[in-house]
Structure formats: structure tokens, C-alpha cells
Amino acid sequence: MAKNKRDIDLDVKKKALEETAARLFMTCGYEATSMSRIAQELGVTPNTLYWYYASKDELLVGVLNRLLSDSLKQLPPIMGSSPKEQISWALQEFEQSRALVNTVHGKLSQSALIRDWHERFHRALESAVVHTLKAKGISTEQARILATVATFLVEGLLAHPHTEKQRDDILEWFGQNALPDPA
Amino acid sequence: MAKNKRDIDLDVKKKALEETAARLFMTCGYEATSMSRIAQELGVTPNTLYWYYASKDELLVGVLNRLLSDSLKQLPPIMGSSPKEQISWALQEFEQSRALVNTVHGKLSQSALIRDWHERFHRALESAVVHTLKAKGISTEQARILATVATFLVEGLLAHPHTEKQRDDILEWFGQNALPDPA
DNA sequence: TTGCATCTTGAATGCCATACAAGATAATTC
DNA sequence: GAATTATCTTGTATGGCATTCAAGATGCAA
Numbered sequence: 001m002a003k004n005k006r007d008i009d010l011d012v013k014k015k016a017l018e019e020t021a022a023r024l025f026m027t028c029g030y031e032a033t034s035m036s037r038i039a040q041e042l043g044v045t046p047n048t049l050y051w052y053y054a055s056k057d058e059l060l061v062g063v064l065n066r067l068l069s070d071s072l073k074q075l076p077p078i079m080g081s082s083p084k085e086q087i088s089w090a091l092q093e094f095e096q097s098r099a100l101v102n103t104v105h106g107k108l109s110q111s112a113l114i115r116d117w118h119e120r121f122h123r124a125l126e127s128a129v130v131h132t133l134k135a136k137g138i139s140t141e142q143a144r145i146l147a148t149v150a151t152f153l154v155e156g157l158l159a160h161p162h163t164e165k166q167r168d169d170i171l172e173w174f175g176q177n178a179l180p181d182p183a
Numbered sequence: 184m185a186k187n188k189r190d191i192d193l194d195v196k197k198k199a200l201e202e203t204a205a206r207l208f209m210t211c212g213y214e215a216t217s218m219s220r221i222a223q224e225l226g227v228t229p230n231t232l233y234w235y236y237a238s239k240d241e242l243l244v245g246v247l248n249r250l251l252s253d254s255l256k257q258l259p260p261i262m263g264s265s266p267k268e269q270i271s272w273a274l275q276e277f278e279q280s281r282a283l284v285n286t287v288h289g290k291l292s293q294s295a296l297i298r299d300w301h302e303r304f305h306r307a308l309e310s311a312v313v314h315t316l317k318a319k320g321i322s323t324e325q326a327r328i329l330a331t332v333a334t335f336l337v338e339g340l341l342a343h344p345h346t347e348k349q350r351d352d353i354l355e356w357f358g359q360n361a362l363p364d365p366a
Numbered sequence: 367t368t369g370c371a372t373c374t375t376g377a378a379t380g381c382c383a384t385a386c387a388a389g390a391t392a393a394t395t396c
Numbered sequence: 397g398a399a400t401t402a403t404c405t406t407g408t409a410t411g412g413c414a415t416t417c418a419a420g421a422t423g424c425a426a
Contacts (some may be wrong), residue, residue, distance in 0.1 A: 010372095029292050034413065045375050046414085052373095056414065099292045105342050106289015109212050109282045122343065145352045152339025152353075153332065159288050160305065169328050170335075177360040193403090217382065228406050229383085235404095241381065 014052055014062065019041065022063045026096065030060060030103040057113045064104070064117060067097055082091045083132070087150060091167070094158055101158050125151065146178050153160070197235055200225065209279065213286040230248060233250045240296045247287070247300060250280055252345050258277065266315070267358045270333060274350070277341055308334065319362070329361050 020041050024033040035056055039046040053059040071093050078089050094101055107114045125163035126147045153174060157167055203224050207216040220241055222229040236242040254276050260273050277284055290297045307328045316326035336357060340350055 013373095036416085047376085047416090048374055050415070068335050101290060102289050108285055108342070110214055112338055141352075145356050148339070148349065149353060149356065152335050155339055155342070156331070157336025159291070159338070162418080166331065169324075170332060173328050173332065181206065196404095218384085219382080230385090230407085231385070231405055 010052075010104075015066075017049065017052060017059070018062050018066045021059055025060070025063060025103070026099055026166050029099055032110070035059075055113075057107070059114060060103075061117050064100065064121075067100070068121070072130075082175075083136075084171050087154060087171055087174075088131075091157060093156055094154065098158050101155065105155075130176060132171065138179075150174065193235075198249075199234060199248045200232065200242070201245050204242055208243070208246060208286070209282055212282055218242075238296075240290075240294050243286075244296060244300050247283065247304075250283070251304070266319075266361065267354050270337060270354055270357075271316075274337055274340060277337070280342050284338065288338075288342075305334070321362070333357065333361075343349060 017038075021033070021038050024038055024041065028037075035049055036046045038059075039049055042048075049059065053062060072095075078086060081089075104114055104118055108118060126144070129147035129150060130140065130143045133146055136142060138146070153170060157170065191324065200221070204216070205323050207221055207224065218232055219229045221242075222232055225231075232242065236245060257276075261269060264272075288296055289300055291301060309327070312333060313326040314328040316329055317323060321329070336353060340353065
């Protein structure tokens, strides 16, 4: 039973691996970052990485989950604000890892692992957004549509370079058309 | 002057190369399709490809331009229909090359060549859409916003698997919110 | 102390995009 | 029509990549 000591070390090590990988993935890009490079940065042999992760894709999933859960920790204070502010927050949060968002989308057709992660992520995201919208008195069906549209707009803004004005205009337009009745 | 014969051969050859590459890129994916594989399919040495294209990315650009100009040939009959039908057509047109759309977005951060092509493409697309919307009496500023939103929705639908109903709902919603006045 | 699970490495494999130099083939010039 | 040149194709090679397998090191349990 008492194999705790080891398990703790494992999490600590994984944390270090994923943080280094995350940094390199975000600055140099996923494809441009080799396993050797990550290992080198950690003062380790490439093979070591393969003891913790079966493949580079699996390491990517580890990185994605870590970044995501780090973002989610900052979520509670935001929950109270307006939808537009919430979208704006999400946008800013993902901006840091814009490259990774594009990487994930680019790998959807090749990697079942990434495809699964992506699908799970969007399911969770949509159900959260829908829940929030329903609390504002929007029908489930309408909420689903709005959630999807909001997601597409965020992803579009992340994928394409844009000015602050463009972003504001789009968010403004969406805010005005998303909640038609209360006017 | 009279070097026509050769020049014609060059275009014919490029056409064959790009068609084969396009087919493989679309069915197996860009990354999963090696230059050797394309050459093999053509009964040629991999090096031959490098006489026509400086790199795999450049071949991709050739493929993209060819697919695009093929699509554009079918454009005139569509120009008269409703905006919703036009978006629907664009969606169907890109559906075939959904994988390539994702590939392009995934490569934006790594390849300047692809980045340039992507930027040019979106500039041309936006100006076309804006032009169409202005003809319907929409202000330039509003038309720009709508064009961008429409683009993001199309790309979102391409990037994520979705049901017919989802697509219809989103296009319907956009159609109703895009032209607010005439009601 | 012996055995076992955990972690790390050395050395190798096969694939990849790509480079360079040398061959083949056809067009142009003399 | 022979020699030269531009066009196209190939043979051969390189360095990097993700990944694998077998063998070493390290610490825990009996």
C-alpha cells in the first residue's frame, strides 16, 4: 500500500515536464518543438519522457489539461459578470495559448487522442455556457445555438490576427443580438 | 521567345502533381502524406517534386490555389441567391477540403508562406462579402462586422463535426440577426 | 540481503523533408 | 547536322524526427 512517496514524486515530475513542454509549445509551436528539445531543457534523455507519456500527443494532452485546470482556478471571480465580460475573459485567457488552440484544431484529423480531448472539452464548455444562459431565462434550444456561436466567434478571433476594435465590434454585435427580448 | 512547348508541359505537369497531392492531402491529411508517397503515386522520384516546388509548403499553396480557383468557377450561378444560400454553398464547397482548412489554420504559426496565403485569402473573401452586403444597403462598417462573423461561423462549422440541424439553426439565427431593419 | 517495482539511459530503427551533383532529354544556335 | 544550352529526372546522401528495446541504476519490501 504505502507507495505514496513514489506517487508524489511522479506528480511533481509530471508537473515539471508539462510546464517545460507548455512553455516550449507556446513559444516555438508544437511541431517545431522536438521531444529531444524538451528533454534537453530538463537535463534529461528523450527516452525519459516516454516513461511518463506514451507519445508526444499524450504529452500534449497532459499540457492541455494542466493549462485548462490552471485557467479554471481563476474562474469563480468571473462568474458574476456580464456575458460580454465573460467572453472577453475567455478570449484573454486563451490568447496566451493561441498557438495551442490552432495546433489542436490542426491535429483533429490525424490524432484520435486529440480528437477525444477536443470533443470532451467542447462538451464541457457548451454545457457550462448553456447553464449560464438558461439562468438568464433563455430557452435551452436558443441557449445551445448561442453557446455554439459564441464558441465559434472566440475560436475565430483566436485563429486570426485582429485589432482591438474588431474584437470589440464583434463582441458588441453578439451581445446585442444574443439577448433580443429585454430591450 | 518560342519556348511555349515546354511551358505548356510545365503547366500540365503541375496540374497532375497538384491534383494527386490534393487527393492525398484531403483523404490522408497533409502531415500524414509524405512527399515520397505523392511521388510514388505519380511514378516519379521524390526529388522531381522539388524541381517544381521549393518545399512541401509551396506544394500545399499550389494545391490550395488550384482548389480555390476550381471552386470560384462555380461561383457565378450562385451570386444571385440569398445570403443564407450563399453561406450554405460556401460551407458545402469547403466541406470537401475540411481537412485542408484545419491544416492551414494549424500551420499559421509555423509557416510564413501559409500565413501569407491565408491572409490574402481572407482579405479577398472579406472584400467580396462586404461588397455583396453593401449592395443590400448595409453600411460599410456593419458589413465588415457581418463578414467577419459569417467567416468565423463557417470556419467553426468546418472545424467541428456537427449535425445538419445545428448548421441550419446557426445559419438561420445569423440570417435573422444580420439584417435587422427590413422587418 | 535478496527480490521487485520504479525510473533512467544507450543504442538503434525507420521515416521524413530536403540538398547536391550527375545524368537524360529536348530546344536553340551555329 | 553538330554543339551548346535549358529543362527535367534521378542517385545518393544528410541530419532530424518520434519512437522502441534492452540494459543499467535506484530505492522499497520481505
